[in-house]
Amino acid sequence: MNYLRIFLLMLLFVWALSSCKEKNATAANQTSIQNKTWWKEAVIYQIYPRSFKDSDGDGIGDIKGIISKLDYIQSLGIDAVWLNPIYESPNKDNGYDISDYRNVSKQFGSMNDFDTLLAGFHNRGIKVFMDLVVNHCSNEHPWFKEASKSRNSPYYNYFHWWPAEKGEPPYRFSIFDEKGYGWEFNKATNSYYLHYFGDFQPDLNWENPKLRQEVYDIMKFWSKKGIDGFRMDALAFISKDTTWPGLPAEYNGNWPLYYASGPHLHDYIQEMNKEVLTPYKLATVAEAMGDVPRVKKFVDEDRNELNMAYNFEAIDFGYLPNEYKMPDPKGWDLVKWKQIYKRWDSAFSEKGWGTVYLANHDQPRMVTRWGNDAPEFRELSSKMLNTFILTMRGTAFTYYGDEIGMNNIKFDKVEDYNDVELLTNYAQVKAKGGDLKRFLEGMKISSRDNGRTPMQWDSTAGAGFTLATPWLKINPNYTTVNVAAAEANNNSALHYFRKLTKLRKANEALQYGTFTLVDADNPDVFAYTRTLNNKIFLILLNFKNKTATVKTGLDLSKGKTVLNNYGSANVSETLQPYEASVIEL
Incomplete structure (x- = not known):
């Protein structure tokens, strides 16, 4: 009798442990969509x-x-x-x-x-x-027209200048300049202005608080009209190395990485968030240059900066x-x-x-x-x-x-x-x-x-x-x-x-589900699963103009094709040229 009791207690323990694991797994999946939002x-x-x-x-x-x-x-x-x-x-x-x-x-x-x-x-x-x-504006903007007239102009410090009496400016690369030179001489002020892009696109001086406030006021103007968000062009370049040192050895022609590493970049974005983005509940996507660790800083929720990054x-x-x-x-x-x-x-x-x-x-x-x-x-x-x-x-x-x-x-x-x-x-x-x-x-x-x-x-x-x-x-x-x-x-x-x-909207698994790469070394097929709350989609994509086979390692016997670009309902690991198949498992 004691053995039977012990056996039953063990069964009860195993059941409870299993139930707990299932609840924890479900909770973990649910946690992944706690921060649901439209964007x-x-x-x-x-x-x-x-x-x-x-x-x-x-x-x-x-x-x-x-x-x-x-x-x-x-x-x-x-x-x-x-x-x-x-x-x-x-x-x-x-x-x-x-x-x-x-x-x-x-x-x-x-x-x-x-x-x-x-x-x-x-x-x-x-x-x-x-x-x-807002990294730059046109040289026909009233700010620059006034700034280029005199060093005493209140708009002179809305831009980055290098006085000619100091000699040649330190080299900076320009993306749209035929010689790749990022400074342009302005005779009236006897100084050079900085332009990371074309010489008709002078860079704005974000180090000047007055300029930053001008930008925030512009953002507020459009926000009050009712827009829902901003895509931020070249935002990673707004903070400049204003001590203008020589380019470091690691620069080595990698202008995006160097230009995207200004000392106050994230200070300015956090200020922008506080002044405009949060009060007006705006969604944002950043043209943020750099590797994974750099880009993550822009969109880490705890940093109060931006929402999405490319x-x-x-x-x-x-x-x-x-x-x-x-x-x-x-x-x-x-x-x-x-x-x-x-x-x-x-x-x-x-x-x-x-x-x-x-x-x-x-x-x-x-x-x-x-x-x-x-x-x-x-x-x-x-x-x-x-x-x-x-x-x-x-x-x-x-x-x-x-x-x-x-x-x-x-x-x-x-x-x-x-x-x-x-x-x-x-x-x-x-x-x-x-x-x-x-x-x-x-x-x-x-x-x-x-x-x-x-x-x-x-x-x-x-x-x-x-x-x-x-x-x-x-x-x-x-x-x-x-x-x-x-x-x-x-x-x-x-x-x-x-x-x-329609399929994406109808399935949270395709919005919030985890991504898992399948058959990673396959040279022809991009295959992956999207999983949420025990709902699994397998996506098979043949990127080549020939028949290809993928080894999913999954049980496809009960799979159902929900969308296929050939119109096929077959669930198969063999794909025709450029075939795409979305399979619910």
């Missing part, structure tokens, strides 16, 4: 205004053009939009050279147009991010070292690329939050860069890549036109390009006697202008974007690759994209 769950659609829709026949997209497409944008199932700069600007860098932070560029419309647009988005349940460009390591992968965006002719290594995503996901597993994106205004079209834009594979690889973006952990950013599989235009002549960055680098290669033909061939894959061509709405002249000559040439394949054609085809990339956003 973590959001699918954010980026609009490049000058390329989206022209309403007034000048060949440039505008705000009324966006307004005319509000219902289409809503139909995508997105939660927010990010608008590239619409402020008053000379447009030497397409709006990233701002001459008036409180006014809308006349090219795009009026402030009344913006108010109508903002209300239109909000009425459809769509939030709005503005682009905040991963530049993955998007810049596959280029030759020490050359401007020159694709490696041997291609890029999927196994190494997967490890980058694994590392960054792990970094944000407990603190902070990341983003997932494959294209934007600073990148080429994702289908050409990461997929295959050959006619037989363009839509398949487009669907596959969108599956990746919308099933990974992190806020999903998608770029206008990627929902229909737009691809690179691949200009043959330098005269076809508009981008100041490309033109600067072309001039640098030319000055050094470099191979210009090789350079232009590389740019067919990597140039930013590939991602800025006008939206392809239909097959009519001007692609339904404009009735005039467009500011940038339209991809000739607009006659077949366009929204109207995609709407009429139930198997199109567009309809598949809508299914993806």
Whole structure:
């Protein structure tokens, strides 16, 4: 009897222990979504205004053009939009050279147009991010116009200057300068001003408290209008090494890392958070340069800085070292690329939050860069890549036109390009006697202008974007690759994209679930699981134009395919070229 009693007590103990473990496991999973918030769950659609829709026949997209497409944008199932700069600007860098932070560029419309647009988005349940460009402004901004007249100007200290009587300034690199020189001489003040970008983009002096307050007041102006967040351009560069030492040995040409390491960078961002971000409940995404430890500082909740940060390591992968965006002719290594995503996901597993994106205004079209834009594979690889973006952990950013599989235009002549960055680098290669033909061939894959061509709405002249000559040439394949054609085809990339956003919204596991890499050494397939509260999704993505097999090590016998870009319901470890399969286990 005693033995039976002991046996029963042991069974009871084992049951209690098992039950406790299950409760703890559930609690652990639940803990991962305690800090639920809209921007973590959001699918954010980026609009490049000058390329989206022209309403007034000048060949440039505008705000009324966006307004005319509000219902289409809503139909995508997105939660927010990010608008590239619409402020008053000379447009030497397409709006990233701002001459008036409180006014809308006349090219795009009026402030009344913006108010109508903002209300239109909000009425459809769509939030709005503005682009905040405050590392620099335009040399046509009133601050700089006054500052450049005299050292006694109250605006002189809104910028960084080096007095000519001290001799040549210490070397600083400029991204958009043909000679790569970051100082420009100003005769009236007999001094040089600093510009990390173009000489038409003088850097603002964040070390001056008055300048910081000006920036916060600008942010408050737009916040009071009702915007929901800011995408912060080049924010990592705002703090400068104002002792102006010689560049350290570890600089070695790595300007992003050096420029992103100013001594007061995080002090300024924490001040910004206290002054504006927290009081106005704004969401933020930072263009934060650096490795994992550096970027984590921007988004660690305990530091009271920003919400989300980009991963530049993955998007810049596959280029030759020490050359401007020159694709490696041997291609890029999927196994190494997967490890980058694994590392960054792990970094944000407990603190902070990341983003997932494959294209934007600073990148080429994702289908050409990461997929295959050959006619037989363009839509398949487009669907596959969108599956990746919308099933990974992190806020999903998608770029206008990627929902229909737009691809690179691949200009043959330098005269076809508009981008100041490309033109600067072309001039640098030319000055050094470099191979210009090789350079232009590389740019067919990597140039930013590939991602800025006008939206392809239909097959009519001007692609339904404009009735005039467009500011940038339209991809000739607009006659077949366009929204109207995609709407009429139930198997199109567009309809598949809508299914993806619906699937993501319906499953918290795809928003907050843990990410686990599967078959990490597979050179052809990117496979992973997303797990939350005993719900498991297995995502299989074939990145190659051949049949591939993945070894998941999982029991797929009871798995169910919930989405597949071939329309297949089969649950299989063998994938067709560019096949994407989302399987619920």
